[in-house]
Amino acid sequence: MVRAPVYPLAQQLIQTLQERGYRDTAPRRALARVIAGKDRHFAAEELRNELPHLGRATIYRSLKLLVEAGVVCRVLLEDGNLHYQLSHRGHHHHLLCVECGASQDLVGCDVEGMLKQAAALHNFQLNGHWLEVYGRCQTCVAKDEASPAQVS
Amino acid sequence: MVRAPVYPLAQQLIQTLQERGYRDTAPRRALARVIAGKDRHFAAEELRNELPHLGRATIYRSLKLLVEAGVVCRVLLEDGNLHYQLSHRGHHHHLLCVECGASQDLVGCDVEGMLKQAAALHNFQLNGHWLEVYGRCQTCVAKDEASPAQVS
DNA sequence: GTTTATGCAAAACATTTGCATAGTC
DNA sequence: GACTATGCAAATGTTTTGCATAAAC
Numbered sequence: 638m639v640r641a642p643v644y645p646l647a648q649q650l651i652q653t654l655q656e657r658g659y660r661d662t663a664p665r666r667a668l669a670r671v672i673a674g675k676d677r678h679f680a681a682e683e684l685r686n687e688l689p690h691l692g693r694a695t696i697y698r699s700l701k702l703l704v705e706a707g708v709v710c711r712v713l714l715e716d717g718n719l720h721y722q723l724s725h726r727g728h729h730h731h732l733l734c735v736e737c738g739a740s741q742d743l744v745g746c747d748v749e750g751m752l753k754q755a756a757a758l759h760n761f762q763l764n765g766h767w768l769e770v771y772g773r774c775q776t777c778v779a780k781d782e783a784s785p786a787q788v789s
Numbered sequence: 790m791v792r793a794p795v796y797p798l799a800q801q802l803i804q805t806l807q808e809r810g811y812r813d814t815a816p817r818r819a820l821a822r823v824i825a826g827k828d829r830h831f832a833a834e835e836l837r838n839e840l841p842h843l844g845r846a847t848i849y850r851s852l853k854l855l856v857e858a859g860v861v862c863r864v865l866l867e868d869g870n871l872h873y874q875l876s877h878r879g880h881h882h883h884l885l886c887v888e889c890g891a892s893q894d895l896v897g898c899d900v901e902g903m904l905k906q907a908a909a910l911h912n913f914q915l916n917g918h919w920l921e922v923y924g925r926c927q928t929c930v931a932k933d934e935a936s937p938a939q940v941s
Numbered sequence: 942g943t944t945t946a947t948g949c950a951a952a953a954c955a956t957t958t959g960c961a962t963a964g965t966c
Numbered sequence: 967g968a969c970t971a972t973g974c975a976a977a978t979g980t981t982t983t984g985c986a987t988a989a990a991c
Contacts, residue, residue: 719869756924814965833956
């Protein structure tokens, strides 16, 4: 299994903030390191639990900066909860596994182009969109086929 | 301009609840009438302002029943706020105007089919999805062309 | 030294819940 | 009369804000 390097990624998050004129501080470095270590989406309060010596406000404020900078994106869970996750820059969509919480980026699907066409049909000036896709990832499907929960 | 009849629609909402075994009560009739009169999406707290003599709990509980029954649907605004609106039964998506708040149903766009294909590519077991589309409706675009805010 | 960030506590919201009372069927 | 719905108030959970202090540039 390949584990992505954590520190450089954290470093990159901090650097992104600096490029936008924000300062390099200890709390932000701690936050960046925790976020960089995440392999799935997470709640803001989750960060708070893992960084008990940081103030709530700091976490929420920094998180917002990271989202605005585009390096972290917001994820809407099926139950309506708002989570966050590292963003591979650029607009994209997520396939969210409702079983294990993993998320993969949706590729090979031109949502944008399709919406552009549809919007034109409606004389609607397209501005943006939000798409989340829910289901079960390959791993979870395979797991359940190996030991089925309920088969008639 | 054609104005949809309000009372019959309210009546229909109540009837839907009755068909599901819920009772016909005065608070629910009042709520149904207000919702039936809405021509755009609305917040739960907005209903509360317009129905000050109903308890918060009643509004939220009834709203939930209406959503479960499929006659009202949830709408996610661009700013992350959750709104509601009358639903023309069945799964569909909205074109939300960020200027006037109007919403129209997205037709002529097979999101479902496209996602099915894409999911297959990822070996992902599709389960559901949530799509909201933001922009400006025909009316607002026309309005701004008539009196442009800023043209170089 | 000036400006920005932090931490705390409190406020602000939206939504849910427990429970006694009232209303429906 | 049995069962469901209501209203209130309080709890919940998340996110935001004011402000004095501390840290970064």
